[in-house]
Amino acid sequence: MSDLAIELCHVSLTRRGVPILADVSLELARDEYLAVLGPNGGGKTTLLKVMLGLVRPDSGTVRILGREPEQARGQVGYVPQHVRFDLDFPIRVLDVVRMGRLAAREPFRRFRGEDDAAAHAALERVEMSPLAGRPIGALSGGQRQRVLIARALAMEPRILLMDEPMASLDERIGRNLWELLEELSQQLAIVLVSHDIGAISHYVRSVACLNVSLHGHPARELSAEAIEAAYGCPIELLAHGHPHRVLAPHGSDPS
Amino acid sequence: MEALALPFFQRVVLAGLLASVACGVVGSYVVAKRISTLAGGISNASFGGVGLGYWLGFSPMLGAAGFALLASLAIGVGWRRLGSGIDTMTSMVWALGMALGILFASLAPGYSPDLMSFLFGSLLFVPWEYVAVVAMLDVAILWAVWLLGKEFQAVTFDDEFAEVAGVPVERTFLFLLALTALAVVTLIRVVGVILAIALLTIPSMIGRHWSDSLGGMMAIAVPTCAACVLAGLFGSWALAEAGLSLPPGPLVIVIAAAGHALSALARRAQGSSAP
Numbered sequence: 001m002s003d004l005a006i007e008l009c010h011v012s013l014t015r016r017g018v019p020i021l022a023d024v025s026l027e028l029a030r031d032e033y034l035a036v037l038g039p040n041g042g043g044k045t046t047l048l049k050v051m052l053g054l055v056r057p058d059s060g061t062v063r064i065l066g067r068e069p070e071q072a073r074g075q076v077g078y079v080p081q082h083v084r085f086d087l088d089f090p091i092r093v094l095d096v097v098r099m100g101r102l103a104a105r106e107p108f109r110r111f112r113g114e115d116d117a118a119a120h121a122a123l124e125r126v127e128m129s130p131l132a133g134r135p136i137g138a139l140s141g142g143q144r145q146r147v148l149i150a151r152a153l154a155m156e157p158r159i160l161l162m163d164e165p166m167a168s169l170d171e172r173i174g175r176n177l178w179e180l181l182e183e184l185s186q187q188l189a190i191v192l193v194s195h196d197i198g199a200i201s202h203y204v205r206s207v208a209c210l211n212v213s214l215h216g217h218p219a220r221e222l223s224a225e226a227i228e229a230a231y232g233c234p235i236e237l238l239a240h241g242h243p244h245r246v247l248a249p250h251g252s253d254p255s
Numbered sequence: 256m257e258a259l260a261l262p263f264f265q266r267v268v269l270a271g272l273l274a275s276v277a278c279g280v281v282g283s284y285v286v287a288k289r290i291s292t293l294a295g296g297i298s299n300a301s302f303g304g305v306g307l308g309y310w311l312g313f314s315p316m317l318g319a320a321g322f323a324l325l326a327s328l329a330i331g332v333g334w335r336r337l338g339s340g341i342d343t344m345t346s347m348v349w350a351l352g353m354a355l356g357i358l359f360a361s362l363a364p365g366y367s368p369d370l371m372s373f374l375f376g377s378l379l380f381v382p383w384e385y386v387a388v389v390a391m392l393d394v395a396i397l398w399a400v401w402l403l404g405k406e407f408q409a410v411t412f413d414d415e416f417a418e419v420a421g422v423p424v425e426r427t428f429l430f431l432l433a434l435t436a437l438a439v440v441t442l443i444r445v446v447g448v449i450l451a452i453a454l455l456t457i458p459s460m461i462g463r464h465w466s467d468s469l470g471g472m473m474a475i476a477v478p479t480c481a482a483c484v485l486a487g488l489f490g491s492w493a494l495a496e497a498g499l500s501l502p503p504g505p506l507v508i509v510i511a512a513a514g515h516a517l518s519a520l521a522r523r524a525q526g527s528s529a530p
Contacts, residue, residue: 052419074421085413090287090467099409102420108402135467155420 004066005030005159005189006051011060013046020046021057022213030158033185033203036193038210044193045081047210048161051191052078065158074103077157079148081164087137093147094132097122100154122150125180127173141168149177153184160184162192178203258492266381267444267503271484273389274441275458277396279476281438282459283469284431288411293330295452296345297432298439300326300352302373302448306359309368316385319373319443322352323436331429335414375447376504389441396434407431408469445484446504454480457511464522483511 006028013021020043028034038044049055050062053069064072077100100122101115123129126146131139139147145168152160166174181190182203193210209215258264285294304318326348333344360368372380400407409417410427418424435455442451458480462472487507494501 054415054418073419076419078416078419080415084415086289089412090283090463090469090472091408091412092468095408095468096412098405099413099416099420102405102409102417102422105405107406107422110401111405151416 007063033205035204042211077152077160079162122154275480277438282455283472286459296349298451302356303352306356309363310359327432327436331432
């Protein structure tokens, strides 16, 4: 039984002749809290999909909780970046969040009261309880984002993968969510990816840069060289003297 | 109403009412997932089985069920692998089934079979066995939706997340398409393979006007479908009494389409104040 939440070993992936991931290796402890930064097209979303077993790499190995990604299904929560479903679909917020409970319920078993309770609790955590009965199409982008986060939380996962989770959240909700993630990170491994260096909170415990290849082994310190290598240009670090903080703590505008 | 005293009319009314259950339940998934083209392909492909049955001398309905299930399997397997190519493949399955049906029927020995009743439905020739089969299919479909409703909802709403949550997405979708094939079979006697797709989708579209959940759509679609079928059957009967012979199947579809237009207008008139 591996002590690692995520193990990627020399993972490479090419699509239509274009390299998406090149020789990416990564080890993540079960209580790690990692932010992966990188420019658009840097392979961040693909990296998450490889971890989820939704995309198979051309070479390299992937182990999630010591097993194949497909066998770890249901233990890995996922918050996608884009809404890939039909906003006209006849479904209410609570039903969307309850999808997270599929991980806990066997097929041929209907949802029970405890699933409803877990879904409500997850909605509570993202301050969406009052809108539990709303159709999903009647929400704003930020509200929808919170529903997707609640859906992942309802899975009660051991690993949480989030793709630009703060992108459409306002400052207050965003700050509350950072605090929620900080709390959750005591019990589970979290990986979040973002193109926006400024969007990464000081709560994050380690940072890596991804632009097809991974720059700087995940570490609590992120060097200017690693960021420059990933983005292809120098980027001013906001908090000199605090190498593990790429953003000054609180008070500054996260956008 | 005196029509109801006639056993053959009782049977077709009963078959229509029973078919409405399968139709409203499965149709709600078809409408929500926007796969009516896929369902249309399955329905039309089933005609190949009708021809095969006539040719080889077994029940055309059995052949239709077999072909519908085969078509649902082919389309379901292509669904995730072909991307936008699924559209072309569905059209091919659609036309191939029809072509095979005609070819097989031409090979049938002796008399030329009554293909029209399979294409557009038939008031006559609804044996009790057929009514019993439709009732059994209803039970099977309701049972499946009761047990797998949460998986069906997940796969039709967001298949990627369903996969992440551990749902066997492809198998679940194939099973849902197989249920669609069975629902189509229940409709063949009432409206025929060509018109089945309309009766499968229109009542659920009306349901969508008034509900924001799959369950709500089904609850509206089933009685709506039943009302359209009854109106068509009795309308056809009444017109025949008056000397105007119109087949019931197409009449059912025209009534359903008119109902949809009225529902859409009413929904619009109610505006954003509704659910």
